[in-house]
Amino acid sequence: SAAKPEVPYYAHSLKLPSTALHTGDVVLVRIKDKGTPPFDWILSLEQEPEIQGALLSMEAHSGRVRVMVGGRDFDVSQFNRAIQSRRQPGSAFKPIIYAAALDRGMNPSTVILDAPYISKGSPEEEIWRPKNYKKKFFGPTLFRTALIMSRNVITVKILREIGVYHAIQYAERVGIESELSPDLSLALGSSGISLYELTRAYLVFANGGMLAEPFFINRIVDRSGQVIEENQPSFREAISKETAHVMTDLLRAVIQEGTGWRIKALKRPAAGKTGTTNELRDAWFIGFTPSLVTGAWVGYDDRRPMGKGETGSRAASPIWLYFMSQVLKDQPVEDFAVPEGVVFAKIDSKTGLLASPHSEKTVFQAFKEGTEPKEYTPKPQAAKSGHFSQFDMDHSQQQ
Secondary structure, three states, X not given: OOOOOOOOHHHOOOOOHHHOOOOOOOOEEEEEEEOOXXXXXXXXXXXXXXXXXXXXXXXXXXXXXXXXXXXXXXOOOOOOOOOOOOEOOHHHHHHHHHHHHHOOOOOOOOEEEEOOEOEOOXXXXXXXXXXXXXXXXXXXXXXXXXXXOOOHHHHHHHHHHHOHHHHHHHHHHOOOOOOOOOXXXXXXXXXXXXXXXXXXXXXXXXXXXXXXXXXXXXXXXOOOOOEEEEOOOOEEEOOOHHHHHHHHHHHHHHHHHOOOHHHHHHOOOOEEEEEEOHHHOEEEEEEEOOOEEEEEEEEOOOOOOOOOOOOHHHHHHHHHHHHHHHHHOOOOOOOOOOOOOEEEEEEEOOOOOEOOOOOOOEEEEEEEOOOOOOOEOOOHHHOOOOOEEOOOOOHHXXX
């Protein structure tokens, strides 16, 4: 008969260490607690992790880099994954697309059709059918909901409407310097960029539209007291303060209502976005409070998949949460200041129109002044779909 395949130890209950270990083995363990006689310690069996990660944190109002972690262990690898690595950001890139769309006339209550989309140019090009993460479509969807729930197909349609080259130029304005692919896959974060670049781009939202020139060194003074080098905050306007705050409000909703839900445990105002790439090769969370902008990335150096369920929400956001919880634990709670030119409206979360007694679910949403909806949600039997738009898709581009 055929030999029975070996079953890995993790596949069954390991009740006795002797079933896996032998006298003389050298193993990695973690001390859990003091034991009771005759045992000195309670230990857990560990292994050296192969996965890597990076973290970068900057002051929101100066651009000063407070923390940079380029990998798990500098003694093992000196490669700085916070700056030198270029990885696909996945959905963490979407806020740049949505910010560009806000400046092209869309607003958080715009309703867009979440339905199958086929992109095909010349006959030689391969047909591309982008899908949402859970491979479902949700019909008419608010602009804000599409970002909060990280809907891929809607983001592709938004990018097609505003134009790929406009989006690339917009990304450059907020600090993205890496080369970006001039096609619709840009909506899904297909172009490799650094954690440094993406964190700097989110700083624009946190800092009222101002792009900072990050610096690592405050001052270098020689032994005689002469200043050899000194750096001061340097900014330029990248986007309007109104757009920056509307994006901040949307990214706060990502945490309160969407994929960044784990960050609610911080128990203070925060905004951010998860990112996950195809086959779970990269996991990101980029987020900010009024004082700090922090980005976290997790993945293998050889770009292999991390395994089922290892999304930005599960793999990266807990790192961000742990770091920010420690850094801010003795700091006063701050809220985001609302600039002039931004108003809030209570809207129907389905129609995008102003909330009425007929609304089943409502939300408060920030708008650039003058772009907020003016009509109220009607009775269900005469319900309107708000400013519904498929962006003039022709039949050859839909199923």
